[in-house]
Amino acid sequence: MSSQNIYQRRIRTLLGLTFALILVLAFRLIQVQAVDAASISKRAASELMNTSVLLAPRGEITDVNGIPLARSVAAFNIVIDQTMITDPAKAAELTSPVLGMATTDLIPLYTGIKRYQIIEKNVSPAVWRNLQTTLADYNTSVLKERGGLAKRIVGFFSEREYIRQYPTGKLSASLIGIINAQGVGAAGIESSLNSKLQGINGIYQYANGAGTIIPGSATVQVAAKAGTGIRLTIDRDIQWVAQDAISQAVKSAQAKSGTVIVMDPKTGEILAQASAPTFNPSDPKTITQESLRNPAVQDVYEPGSTGKVITLSAAINEKKVEPNTVFTIPYQYKVGISTFHDAEHHGTERLTTSGILAQSSNVGAIQIGATIGSNTLYDYLRKFGIGSSTGSGLPGESAGLLPSVDQWSGSSAPTIAFGQGYSVTALQATSVMATIANDGVRVTPTVIAGTTDSSGNYAPRGDQPKVRAVEADTAAKIRTMLESVVSEQGTAPAAAIPGYRVAGKTGTAQRADSVCHCYKGYVSSFIGFAPADAPKYVVSVVIQNPVGQHFGGVIAGPVFKKVMTFVLQSRHVAPTGGKPAPIALTEADLAAQAQSPALSVKVSKP
Numbered sequence: 001m002s003s004q005n006i007y008q009r010r011i012r013t014l015l016g017l018t019f020a021l022i023l024v025l026a027f028r029l030i031q032v033q034a035v036d037a038a039s040i041s042k043r044a045a046s047e048l049m050n051t052s053v054l055l056a057p058r059g060e061i062t063d064v065n066g067i068p069l070a071r072s073v074a075a076f077n078i079v080i081d082q083t084m085i086t087d088p089a090k091a092a093e094l095t096s097p098v099l100g101m102a103t104t105d106l107i108p109l110y111t112g113i114k115r116y117q118i119i120e121k122n123v124s125p126a127v128w129r130n131l132q133t134t135l136a137d138y139n140t141s142v143l144k145e146r147g148g149l150a151k152r153i154v155g156f157f158s159e160r161e162y163i164r165q166y167p168t169g170k171l172s173a174s175l176i177g178i179i180n181a182q183g184v185g186a187a188g189i190e191s192s193l194n195s196k197l198q199g200i201n202g203i204y205q206y207a208n209g210a211g212t213i214i215p216g217s218a219t220v221q222v223a224a225k226a227g228t229g230i231r232l233t234i235d236r237d238i239q240w241v242a243q244d245a246i247s248q249a250v251k252s253a254q255a256k257s258g259t260v261i262v263m264d265p266k267t268g269e270i271l272a273q274a275s276a277p278t279f280n281p282s283d284p285k286t287i288t289q290e291s292l293r294n295p296a297v298q299d300v301y302e303p304g305s306t307g308k309v310i311t312l313s314a315a316i317n318e319k320k321v322e323p324n325t326v327f328t329i330p331y332q333y334k335v336g337i338s339t340f341h342d343a344e345h346h347g348t349e350r351l352t353t354s355g356i357l358a359q360s361s362n363v364g365a366i367q368i369g370a371t372i373g374s375n376t377l378y379d380y381l382r383k384f385g386i387g388s389s390t391g392s393g394l395p396g397e398s399a400g401l402l403p404s405v406d407q408w409s410g411s412s413a414p415t416i417a418f419g420q421g422y423s424v425t426a427l428q429a430t431s432v433m434a435t436i437a438n439d440g441v442r443v444t445p446t447v448i449a450g451t452t453d454s455s456g457n458y459a460p461r462g463d464q465p466k467v468r469a470v471e472a473d474t475a476a477k478i479r480t481m482l483e484s485v486v487s488e489q490g491t492a493p494a495a496a497i498p499g500y501r502v503a504g505k506t507g508t509a510q511r512a513d514s515v516c517h518c519y520k521g522y523v524s525s526f527i528g529f530a531p532a533d534a535p536k537y538v539v540s541v542v543i544q545n546p547v548g549q550h551f552g553g554v555i556a557g558p559v560f561k562k563v564m565t566f567v568l569q570s571r572h573v574a575p576t577g578g579k580p581a582p583i584a585l586t587e588a589d590l591a592a593q594a595q596s597p598a599l600s601v602k603v604s605k606p
Helices: 001-034 037-048 087-099 103-110 123-141 186-192 237-251 305-319 353-358 361-372 373-383 412-417 426-437 472-486 559-571 586-595
Strands: 050-054 068-080 117-123 157-165 202-210 219-222 229-231 257-263 270-276 328-329 332-335 338-341 348-353 442-443 447-450 458-460 465-466 501-512 516-532 537-543
Touching: 037 117, 050 123, 050 219, 068 087, 068 123, 087 123, 103 117, 117 123, 117 157, 219 332, 229 537, 237 270, 237 537, 237 559, 257 559, 305 328, 305 353, 305 361, 305 373, 305 426, 305 472, 305 501, 328 353, 328 361, 332 361, 332 465, 338 361, 338 412, 338 465, 348 353, 348 586, 353 361, 361 447, 373 412, 426 442, 426 472, 426 501, 426 516, 426 537, 472 501, 472 516, 516 559, 537 559
Parallel strands: none
Antiparallel strands: 050 202, 068 117, 068 157, 202 219, 229 447, 257 270, 257 537, 328 348, 332 338, 442 465, 447 458, 501 516, 516 537
């Protein structure tokens, strides 16, 4: 074959291959433009689109008047893609003034190969807007220069966040609690009602172009649903007075801790619940595991003489004694192999049931308890809520400790009769006095007034469960007897409020120490209500392990007076019109009243 033929043959082969390639390219062009155009366009668009979580704001917690105690405020996390930042030094120079960070700190953060690097967390929306404006202005200016495209500063992104604010600081901290770094309730109401407060996150989609969100590209795929708002029964102003009063008392007495509770006995609503020491939920340095406890429902103690209210109520309700029943009260009293005595030394006295309560006689309470027996006393303790959670719904609430009768020793009945041998929380003790104030009906305590859904619709809480502990007539007799406690003849004259009839009971109990497993120190308390003739509010004060003076009437009584005075005035409760009738505390008083019923009785302390 000649060389010319070979050359022509090669030319034909090359032309054939070229024609085939043109046909393939033409077919592919037709396929792209006419057949796959939509799917390719969709895939290209999807590669530009990003999906992110649209966070839901946490529900607000307010006081009874709608004043915020905890709220969520919009914020942003600023993050970067290090691989997109070509000039870390210039980026640091531009952003340093906006972020309030040193350039020497920013350069290392901007340098590297991380596709996700957090620069600053929880910045305000204004900071993020300022950062966007600064970068946009710079990028616009460099685009006018030759090679300006390569000089742009890109790779900055934002993540929507919410930060939790506590506008009232330490106020109600142990009640409200905190959230953790993941935004989940970690203590207090923030924890117990977390499922309502947290809301439901949504989803949004946005286009990412040249290292930033393309304006107008963001679309919400699933709307976020804000958390439910919680309105508390707490009154901020009353809470402030209670917090101030207990803080000063704990500091002055060098005590371990203290608690004040203010309650409406008819509704069970808690108007204030203050504890000391406390913490600031906005300041992590003040938060410890111990400070997160709510002592009002988590700390238990033996009630001491406030427990005598249950013993006397039970005996009167069972028709075993009356307020004027007279008992012989020696300083010491033996039951079985155990000997008991009153707090202060005295000679043998003839006291009425009212006198036993007014002077807080342990010996008298033992004798009264014996009239009803152990099983009946136990039943009444249970009726008053001892040994059971109050049902308040507060996290970590203790049921206290009440051993069953078959676990009682030979000394249990006498000690339980005067308020030792079982334990209560401050809220349980408050509920006992509220039951007497409410004609013998125990109402479940609550701090919840109602809820507000994501649309702003408010739903008030329904009525609280109720149970009758004693008859109304019994409660009325006990209320009258309790007025003598704050008289000059009682143990708490410091709790008296001029112009108002006040009733209450002191408690000074030996403190059980978990370290030595022995009694060490005291728990001092006063729980009372006013006006005594038409009770509106109950205030309890419990002070743990004071140093030095430890009688409840002396160190807890003044705290009660300060808080209750403010409550009565702020709620516009008119002063009491009349004075209580004289109460016979001794057998001699009975004789004097028999001769002159209008005689005002004056009795010296033993």
